[in-house]
Amino acid sequence: MNIEPDTDIELTQKIDGLKVYLERMGPTLIAFSGGVDSSFLLAVASQVLRNDVIALMTVSPSTPPHDERQAIELAEKLNVKLLLIQHNELDISEYAANPINRCYFCKNSLYEICQREAKRLALGSIADGINLDDLADYRPGLQSAKEYGVHHPLVEAELTKADIRQASRRLGLSTWDKQASPCLSSRIPYGTHITATMLSHIAQAEAFLYTLGIDQVRVRYDGRRARIEISRGALKRIASQEILQKVGEKLKSLGIPLVTLDLEGYKSGVFNTGIIKAARAGTEPFA
Secondary structure (H helix, E strand, C coil): CCCCCCHHHHHHHHHHHHHHHHHCCCEEEEEECCCCCHHHHHHHHHHHHHHEEEEEEECCCCCHHHHHHHHHHHHHHCCEEEEEEEHEEEHHHHCCCCHHHHHHHHHHHHHHHHHHHHHCCCCEEEEEEHHHHHHHCCCHHHHHHHHHHCCHHHHHCCCCCCHHHHHHHHHHCHHCCCCCCCCCCHHHHCCCCCCHHHHHHHHHHHHHHHHCCCCEEEEEECECCCCCCCEEHHHHCCHHHHHHHHHHHHHHHHCCCCEEECCCCCCCCCCHHHHHHHCCCCCCCCC
8 A cells, every 4th residue: 555645744844944055054145036035935034034134126127016016915914024126137238038948047147146145134145936747848047047156045945835835824824825927028028128118007907807806817928919818717717798799998098099808818937938848959049
């Protein structure tokens, strides 16, 4: 008879391992986004390192507005100092050009800021919220993390996204069931130049869709047309002609001339699919 492993014991062991790793790191600056992973890491680090941990979040036109609010609330709840650094990635020409390794340039600028602030505050280590599952995704920012010597404590503790959600719930963190919330630039197809106007249109469009009670939204936008992706369960909620008309009118009022609804529903990392397939086939670099 096959005996299922005691996942609670396994998870407890992983968390214990995380605490040991954080203790060895000593005074640490955490690159904080307010998402599930970095929120959990910050919560555990605050227990282990207490006043020797500081969170840093960059705020830019590509930051979903609600992420900043939630990050501030969580840092206050954990009694952790949060540095909010205003930073515009669009000033980086390589980033604005939106190549397939756009995230490398984003992370490179983020870690440069982290390194500067860590040095100023006499913090010997920098950490981020990358988890074990992320290593199987297309993450060009990992190369930048390597170049700046950024630690990945959740990877070292072998914590998966499912582990982190379960552990976050155990800690009573409101982020335990938070939907993924990547930067707004991820809604724009690779190769399409990113502008502040496009990011503003996306932010306002998604904010409007949230008011309809939809909790998982992506407005994919190339500057000419927008494709709305929402969870399949929410498709029925906006299927009436009246609501569809309101959505269309709202997005067009923002300056988006053509609006479509993806009937297949929300798909995570839709622009990375081809890159990952090519990388696994050995025809593209995967970093």
